[in-house]
Amino acid sequence: MKTILVTGGSGWLGSAVVRRLLERGDRVVSADIGINPGLAALARSNDGLINEVADLGEWSQVMRLFDKHPIDAVVHTAAIVGVLQCADIPAKALRVNVEGMVNLLEAMRFHGVKRVIHVSTEETYGDFLSESITEDHVQKPTSIYGLTKLAAEHYGDVYSRDHGLECIHVRTCWVYGPNLPRPRMPQTYVDAALRGERLHHRSGGDLAVDQVYIEDTVTGLLLALDKEEHRFRAYNVATGEAPTLSQVAALVAAEVPGADLQIDAGPYSHGDRIPTARKGALDISRARAELGYEPAFPIGKGIALMVRISREARGN
Structure with missing residues (x-):
């Protein structure tokens, strides 16, 4: 049984990841700035789930997570998500999406945890130059959200190169499903x-x-988590x-x-x-073939x- 840290575990996408991991028998440490009532109730009935309150912007709190729990791998969903949301609070978006990523990578480095699956976004590409694009499309974001997530990708790549981490970026696109927590279509x-x-x-x-249902997004994340060896640093996970x-x-x-x-x-x-x-x-040929x-x-x-x-x- 592996112990998987899910950052942003009380969020909309994070909690879906937590539930899927538990269903298949993993032990899960869910970390977020608060604990939603659903996960609190789930932890009372399932001893495979541990909820922790932690702010990724606080280095000491991130380190405490790794000091306290024997983490095998990380699914990093914590973020200020959305073009409008990041535009309205750009300093906080920088702190959460970039500084939070750096603190997470540093804690992993100190504790010898190698793999992190980073939830990224099509916003890192900026303007699509064709009707369907692969992971090799130029990344030239036009939004603050895209800028912060691209910076997070670059930090992950540098830590992978210099410190032996394995940061895999899963680029999603307009994830939707019941109870989407912001006023966006559909x-x-x-x-x-x-x-x-x-x-x-x-x-x-x-x-x-491209618009991808939340359960498909979770499936793509877990396939990336489970793959023994990766030939690529990034995957588009959407519908094509x-x-x-x-x-x-x-x-x-x-x-x-x-x-x-x-x-x-x-x-x-x-x-x-x-x-x-x-x-x-998003062209999903790579995710199909590799994952x-x-x-x-x-x-x-x-x-x-x-x-x-x-x-x-x-x-x-």
Whole structure:
């Protein structure tokens, strides 16, 4: 039985990683700035889970995690996530996404822990130069979020080269699923549809972007964690397809009869104020060939499941 540290373990993606690791029999140390009620309850019923409160921005707290627990590997999900969120709090984004990464790598170096799976993002690429891009696409981010995650990637690469660590970057793209914790599509589409509210965006419908269901993201992360030897430092983990936002809205409407969703043609801006980078699909050929990754949730299936779970949670 391995002991896996999951940073950001009480977060939306982190808690999904924690649960999947426990299901397969791993021992998990979940570290976050707070403990969500679901994981607190899970720890009471499953002695394979230990919840720890720790701020990755505090060196002493990170070191204490490794002093206290015999960590075998790390899945690093902790971050300030999102273009809008990082733009609003750039100093905190730098502290969490970059300084937190450095503190984690230093603690691993001191304690002889070699492998970390780093959750990265398509935002590190900046503007896509083609409709589908591989991991070798130039990384020229246009957002503060992308800048911080690219810096974290570079730190991981340097520590891998100079200190014998193995930092593997899994680049995701617009991860979605039930209870997405920020007001971004398709969560906003699903919420409006289930509330019977009209949602009309006057622009953004033309944006074509890969969107990956949360469970597929977790699958990709664990495949990277488990691979014995890696020939590559980075993998795209998404679907390999890029539906437009108007197409996604139509999928939601098809699952909720009577839904009034309209996403007009035009460019998309985060929060109606920060233009998005040019997007497209992430080529997942490397993840397929090297990890055996295959997305189980194409966009139609993922949206249908998201609507069903959200409807059941709302009682309608």
